[in-house]
Amino acid sequence: ELAVGPLPQVAAERALREPLEERGLRLDADLMETLFADLGGAARGLAGLRSGHTALEGALGGAVYPPHLQMVASLLYESLDADEERLTLAHYRALGGLDGVLREHLDRTLDKTLSAEQAKLARDLFKELVTSEGTRATRSEKDLLAAVSHRGVGAQSLRETLTLLQHQRLVVSVRLAEDRVGWELVHDSLVPRIRAWMDRRELDQRRAAELLRLHLNRSLEGSPHLLTRRDVREIVRFPEVVTQIDGDGNEGNRDPQRRDAQHRDARRLSARRLLALSRRHYRLRYGSVALS
Numbered sequence: 170e171l172a173v174g175p176l177p178q179v180a181a182e183r184a185l186r187e188p189l190e191e192r193g194l195r196l197d198a199d200l201m202e203t204l205f206a207d208l209g210g211a212a213r214g215l216a217g218l219r220s221g222h223t224a225l226e227g228a229l230g231g232a233v234y235p236p237h238l239q240m241v242a243s244l245l246y247e248s249l250d251a252d253e254e255r256l257t258l259a260h261y262r263a264l265g266g267l268d269g270v271l272r273e274h275l276d277r278t279l280d281k282t283l284s285a286e287q288a289k290l291a292r293d294l295f296k297e298l299v300t301s302e303g304t305r306a307t308r309s310e311k312d313l314l315a316a317v318s319h320r321g322v323g324a325q326s327l328r329e330t331l332t333l334l335q336h337q338r339l340v341v342s343v344r345l346a347e348d349r350v351g352w353e354l355v356h357d358s359l360v361p362r363i364r365a366w367m368d369r370r371e372l373d374q375r376r377a378a379e380l381l382r383l384h385l386n387r388s389l390e391g392s393p394h395l396l397t398r399r400d401v402r403e404i405v406r407f408p409e410v411v412t413q414i415d416g417d418g419n420e421g422n423r424d425p426q427r428r429d430a431q432h433r434d435a436r437r438l439s440a441r442r443l444l445a446l447s448r449r450h451y452r453l454r455y456g457s458v459a460l461s
Contacts, residue, residue: 175212175232178205184235185242193254194246200258204241207267208233211356236338236355237267244270268358275359278337290330293317295363298340298354301376303364307353309345312382315416377404381414381440388438396447404444414440 176184182205186196212234241261248260264270275295279288297316300306308316314327322330331352334340338355345351354360367375380400387394396404404410438446 175234176238177232178209181205181208181233181235181238185238189242189246189256194249195255197255197257200256200261203258204261204267205233208237208241211237211267214357234355237271240274240338241267241270244273267356271356271358272362274337275339275362278334278339282337283333287330287333290317290320290322290326291334292366293320294330294334294340294352295354295359296367296371296375298352299360299363299367299375301372301379303360305354305357305360306379307343307345307351309349309351311349311416312414313352315413318413318416373403374407374410377407378410378414380404381410381443385414385438385440385443388443390438393438393443393446395450396444398451401444401447401451405448411440411444 182201189196209232212232244264245256245260248264249256265272279291283291294313294317297308297313298306310324310327310331313331314322314324317327331340331342335342339359340352341355343351343353354363364372380396381404384394384396384400
């Protein structure tokens with residue numbers, strides 16, 4: 170599939186306006202101004218930019234991410250009554266702005282586009298792409314595969330589902346270190362809707378996994394980045410997190426891509442070993458009652 174980068178604002182405006190004008194429709198100026206301000210902000214967010222990065226923002230300019238433009242155009246057109254010939258700012262606001270458009274598209278995809286089984290897997294994947302702090306998370310395919318292994322999902326089925334969600338313009342692929350493929354949500358506005366699916370225990374479990382991954386990424390065999398006592402207490406509540414992060418070794422050996430990743434990570438500690446080293450450290454330091 171050809172990946173299309175952000176469109177310059179002039180090209181994006183033309184791509185929106187011309188098909189509508191061919192149908193005898195007009196777009197109000199204040200709608201265009203508000204819409205493209207929102208679309209430009211979304212494109213900068215997707216590129217990982219923050220306000221104040223003047224050089225980067227200048228390079229991106231008012232560029233627009235095409236999937237956002239396509240979704241907005243489709244829902245704006247559908248919102249028109251049969252006798253209406255003008256699209257106004259009121260139409261856009263009635264949809265909830267760009268945030269509302271993206272949330273509506275998420276719900277439609279899960280309820281109408283996907284099968285029941287696909288929707289269950291998609292919900293699990295979406296949850297993995299949200300942090301416990303309420304931000305978008307970038308996760309490798311290896312991590313996602315481990316997270317949904319309880320559904321009996323293989324690497325091929327995972328990629329097919331992610332590709333489907335990418336076609337639905339809900340997730341995007343990103344390139345991680347060592348040429349690995351990662352995935353993230355297409356926009357921050359999806360995060361609150363996904364977090365609403367998660368109870369307190371799921372959020373605590375997500376935080377435990379994030380803490381463990383953070384320390385593992387900073388650890389090497391012989392040089393562990395030990396967990397704090399508080400981190401250990403949070404993580405030991407969820408033994409399934411340790412199992413998930415370490416993955417199923419037998420399954421990984423049958424998957425060439427995961428086997429290659431395991432070879433690259435050979436010098437890294439396993440989650441189980443890092444947790445054991447951390448608990449041992451605090452037991453020796455504070456006594457056997459420090460961590461039971």
